[in-house]
Amino acid sequence: MIQLYGHELSGNSYKAKLMLSLLGLDYEWVKVDLLAGAHKQPEFLALNPFGQVPVLVDENSILADAQAILVYLARQYGSQQWLPLEAEPMSRVIRWLSTTAGEIRQGTESARLFHLFKATSINLEWANQKSEFILTQLNNHLAEREWLELGHPTIADVAVFPYIALANDGKISLQAYPNVGAWIERVKHLPGFIVMIGIEEPAAF
Known part of the structure; x- marks a missing residue:
C-alpha cells in the first residue's frame, strides 16, 4: 500500500494526492502535524532529512519533493500522457x-x-x-x-x-x-x- 505523508493545508501535499486520485490509486494518508513540529522530529526526518512534506512511500521506495513524486507516479503508474519519454x-x-x-x-x-x-x-x-x-x-x-x-x-x-x-x-x-x-x-x-x-x-x- 502506498503511503503519502503530508498536511491538509499544504499545496504540495495536495498535488501528490491529486495525482494519486487522477491515476485511481489507493493509498494511506498519513497526516504530519506541521503546526506541532512533527516534520522536524527524528521519525519523520528519517524519511526526509529536509523536514518537508510531502513524502511518498511505495514499498522500498521513499520519495520526497512534490515534483519528484509526480514524476515517479507518472512513470510508475501512469501512461505517457502524463509524462512522455521523448x-x-x-x-x-x-x-x-x-x-x-x-x-x-x-x-x-x-x-x-x-x-x-x-x-x-x-x-x-x-x-x-x-x-x-x-x-x-x-x-x-x-x-x-x-x-x-x-x-x-x-x-x-x-x-x-x-x-x-x-x-x-x-x-x-x-x-x-x-x-x-x-x-x-x-x-x-x-x-x-x-x-x-x-x-x-x-x-x-
Missing part, C-alpha cells in the same frame, strides 16, 4: 515543474504563506510582483491552448495547479487572468479530481 515533449513538461519550484513558489505560494500562515519573513511586495509576472505569463501561454503542454493534461498541469488555484489565500486576485481561470476549471473537471481547503468543487459547465 526528449522534446518531456522537456516541455519538466519546464513547468521548474517553474513551480521557481516563479510560482516565489509568487503566489509565498503570498499565501505570508497571509495564511503569518510568515512575516517573506517580502510581500516581492511576492506580489512575482505573482503578477507568473500569472501574466500563464494567461498569455493559455490564450490559444487548453493545457500547459502537448494538447492534453500532463503532470505540468498537476504541478502548477495548486498554488495558482490557491492564489486567493494570498490575496491575489485572478480576475485579470481569464485564461488562467478557464484552465483552473478544466483541471477541476478531470476525472478523479479532488478538492482541498481553499479549492472548491468545479462549477457546472
Whole structure:
C-alpha cells in the first residue's frame, strides 16, 4: 500500500494526492502535524532529512519533493500522457515543474504563506510582483491552448495547479487572468479530481 505523508493545508501535499486520485490509486494518508513540529522530529526526518512534506512511500521506495513524486507516479503508474519519454515533449513538461519550484513558489505560494500562515519573513511586495509576472505569463501561454503542454493534461498541469488555484489565500486576485481561470476549471473537471481547503468543487459547465 502506498503511503503519502503530508498536511491538509499544504499545496504540495495536495498535488501528490491529486495525482494519486487522477491515476485511481489507493493509498494511506498519513497526516504530519506541521503546526506541532512533527516534520522536524527524528521519525519523520528519517524519511526526509529536509523536514518537508510531502513524502511518498511505495514499498522500498521513499520519495520526497512534490515534483519528484509526480514524476515517479507518472512513470510508475501512469501512461505517457502524463509524462512522455521523448526528449522534446518531456522537456516541455519538466519546464513547468521548474517553474513551480521557481516563479510560482516565489509568487503566489509565498503570498499565501505570508497571509495564511503569518510568515512575516517573506517580502510581500516581492511576492506580489512575482505573482503578477507568473500569472501574466500563464494567461498569455493559455490564450490559444487548453493545457500547459502537448494538447492534453500532463503532470505540468498537476504541478502548477495548486498554488495558482490557491492564489486567493494570498490575496491575489485572478480576475485579470481569464485564461488562467478557464484552465483552473478544466483541471477541476478531470476525472478523479479532488478538492482541498481553499479549492472548491468545479462549477457546472
